[in-house]
Structure formats: structure tokens, C-alpha cells
Amino acid sequence: MEGQVALLLAVSLLVLGLGTLLSRRNVIWKLLGLNVASGGAALFLVAVGHRPQAVPPILGWGPGPAADPLPQALILTAIVIHFATLALSLVYVIFLTEHLHTQDVPKLERGEDE
């Protein structure tokens, strides 16, 4: 049950994030959408590792099956990468805002060099 709720949540985060990426004109909104979508992908991977009645995969956490630890280990790496991506792209957005005085994507695409 919890597994399916998590899967549903992950898919809705993905749709929400990618929808924001497509529909907003402001580049910061687009990056936010991207970040929500990558959160959705991360949650999706964790949900894949779910097992019924499982406990967290930590030594000494009692009897019963543990959740699959591998996706959780993977997702740590993916979260770090997505964090780096977001941070670097925000630096570039700051640069563009200072030089072209806009965050509107159609205007940025037409943007001339200063």
C-alpha cells in the first residue's frame, strides 16, 4: 500500500515538474520545475525498492524483511548531482539577469551581446 502511494506521488511530482518546465516562460520557474521532476524521479527509485511490511535497511532494525538498500544508495548520488546542476544553472541565471536584464525565455533567446 505505502509502496503504491509513493509511486503515485512520484509520478505526480514528475508530471507537475515537467508541466511547469513546459508551461512557464520564466527561466527560474523552469529550473524549479526541473528540480521537482528530479525529486519525483528520486522518489520513484526509492519506491521501487519497497517491499511489503519492510523496515528501513539499517542493521539491527529488528526482524522482518528490509527494503532494498541499493536504490536508496543510488539516489543519494543522484540527489547530489541534481543539487549541483541546480546550483550551477542558478549561477548562470544570475549572470544572464545581470547582462540581459530579463529572465523571460523568449527574450533571452533573442538576447544580443552587450
Added chain:
Amino acid sequence: MTAALAGVLGYFLAGTLELLRTKTGPCWGLVAWAGGLISLALWAPGFPESKLGGPLWGISLVGDPIALAFWCFIPLVHAAVGWHERRRPATFHGLVTLLVGTCLATVLSRDLFNLFVCLELNSLLSFLLIGFDARSRAVWASLQYLILTTVGMILYLVGLGLVYGELGTLSLAQISTLAVDFSTPSLAVGAGLLVAGAAVKAGVFLLGLWLPLAYREAPTGVSTLLAGLVGKMGIVTLARLAQALPVGPLVVSLGVVTGFGGLIYALWERDLKVFLAYQVMSQVGYMLIGFGLGGPAFFGALLYTVACCLYKGLLFQAAGQAVEAVGKRDIPSLAGRLPGPAAIGLAVGTAAIVGLPPLAGFVGKELLGVMVPPAFSWTLTILTLGTAASFSKLLPLFRMGPAAGERGAVTLLTAGVLGFSSWGLLSLPSLWAPSLWLRALAAVAVGFGLHLVIHRLDIRLPKIGLDRAALVSLVGSVGLALATVLWL
């Protein structure tokens, strides 16, 4: 495996040390470069699939022909870029060294998640390098590149989750022994999304439309590196996926679409670097057709990829130098004003890419043409005619202008193209058949004839901005996933 791993780690360490220096020019990059060559000499001609970090959960690495082929020419591209950009600050060379290191790692990897990490590192480092000059257009180009490739990588991650959920392993080596079929829909969707994510990174037409702008705005050395090496990492991933999962037909159809799509955009493009970028997309078509068909065509596609990296690197290097020297980008206004080395580089690269015997493109195209079934061999012939037609418009550029230009990088890459050509001709005597030479020459001649007709037509193709590119990548990816469920 230890030697190969040491080479990669050497690259990462040297790149990091280089970032800490404050002077100009490469220093640790040279050390890494030499280390890479030593490491290659130690592990060539290959090592079997082995698990880094223990037998059960370790990361699969393999020194197979793909890895060997890439390791053999990567030092050449790295040297050309390092030489051309030697006056830049050490930060630049640190980033280049790290980027080359991630490419060395990508080609060794046979693990789905490890490939994801390598591709993401690749994107982040290319992102920094494309915008390195801090011109606002270049910064925008690299931001667009990062947004689109991240969309691709998110899809890849979801696909990875689905495949792992069904098969319980991430090692492509292990998956290829499982004889997977696509009877379970979630596995099929997962495989489709993996292919879509890698295709976005590879710059396949309609999925990876970040490519023309990024290649246009990148500094000369960086666009050489992108065209000659980094851009091929997505293709290596697709080749690895086609080896392990039964997604061959999907990869072949992507190849046909990108071959013709890139070509159509290239035919009417006037900006030199954008034209070459669309040609990169079109050449990807040949490789994907070969990799998707598998068997002997797989080997042909691998050799084609190496040849293509060499002459595409050369073309972008020469084009970049030409644009730097003249200060203009559109082909007609560059005519007759190119510095000597740039004109020669463009001429050699063009002769190679249209398949004039005995150069590298001829070797690659004939090899691939022999190894694919007849239906595809016709597709490849039409693509070759189109390539010749679109490159005919570069003819006025081969006349040199008065300006002197830099020779080093162009010479290195030309030597690479000629070296590959002579290796191909010496090791494959069947390429000496006069009928093959006549056919290749005839194809170029017909292509030139086509050019005379086509350049009179004035066709405006729709422009592609970020929103459209993101929309078509997403729609295309969902389409690929559906196609895997319904068709395979």
C-alpha cells in the same frame, strides 16, 4: 582493469589539481595525458568484464573493442584541444582534463547507474566549458543544453528504476545473459525511457535539439571536444543498451530519423558552425543504424564512430579558427578570407566526410555499407548523397585568404584522419577494389549535382527554441516508451 582504473583516476586527480593552479596553460593535464597513454599500453588489447568493489554488487567495467577504440583516439583529441587553447587559464584546462576523464570512464562502464553518473558529470563539465567565455549568448546556449540534457537524464533515471524493479540488477553484462523479452509492460517502458534519455544526450534529431546552439556558441577548442568526443558518449550508451536489451529496432529507427532530419536542416543552413552541428546529427544516424542492427554491423558502426570523431573534430577545429579569424559566421561571407590552416583543415575534413577515397569517411562508410542488410545499405547511400550535396556549399571556403593562422591543432587532427585512413586501407585489402572507388567518386559527383539544384530553392525550416525543443524531447520520449510496449 587496475591499469584502466588508474588512468581514469589519474585524469580526475590531475584535473582537480589543475583547477587549483592560478597560472595559464596546461600542466597537470599533460601529466594526466601521459598517464592515460601508459594506462592504455598496460591494459590493451582488453580485459574481461570485472566488478569494481566486489563480485556481487560491484560496478561492471569492461575493456572491450568499444573502450579500446575510444581510448586510442581520445589522447589525440585532448592534445589538439590542449594545444589550441594553451593560452587559457589553468581552470579551463582543469575542466577539460576532468571532462576527458569522464569520457574515458564512460566507455569502460557497463553498469546502468554508473553510465548515468558519467553522463551527468559529462553534461555538467560541458556546461561550464560552453559558457566559459562569459558571453551572454554562450551562457544561454549552455543553460539550454543543461536544461534539456537534465530532462533526458530524469527520464533515464525513471527507466533505470523500472528496469531494476523488474530484473533486480543494474549490470548490463548480467542483463545481456538474461535473454530479456518485453512481455512485461513496465520493463518495456523502462527500456524505452533508457533509450530516450541516452538519445537526448546523444543529440538525436527531435530528441536532442540542444545540439546546434551549444555547438555554435562554444569556444573553438570546446566545440572540437564536443564534436570529436563528448557528443559521442550518448551514442556509446545507446550502443551498450542495444548490446544488452532487445531494443535494436528502436535504435535503428532513431538512426534513420536523425540521419534524414539532421541532413534536411543542414542543406539550407548558412551559419558554418550550425551547419556542421546539423551534419553531426546526421552522421549519428549512420552509427545508430549500425549499432542497432548488431552483429557485424556493430563493428562497422564502431569504426565509423572513430572515423567520424576524428574528422568532425577536425572540421569544428578548422571552422572555429575560421570564425575566430574572420569574425563572421555565415558561409558566403567567409569565402576566400580563411587563414591557410583553417582552409586546409576544412578541405581535408570535407573530403573525408563525403567519403572521397582513400580518406577516413570512405573507409568507414564502405565498411558499414558492406556489413548492413541491403535495405539499409540503400538508406546509407541516400544519406551519403545528401552529405555530399550539403557539403558542396563549402567549396568557396577552400580558397585561402591572406591571413596566417595557427597550425598545431589542425595538423594533429589531420594526422589523425590520415592515420585512420591508412590503417583502414592497410588492414582491409578489400577496400582497394576499383569498383568501390568509382562508386564513391560517383556518389560525390551526384551529390554535387544535387547541390546545384538545391541551392536555388529557398526553404525556411521552422526555428527551434527551448520550449519547442523540450516539448518534442518529452513527446518523443513518451513515444519511444509506447513504441517499445506496442511494437517490440
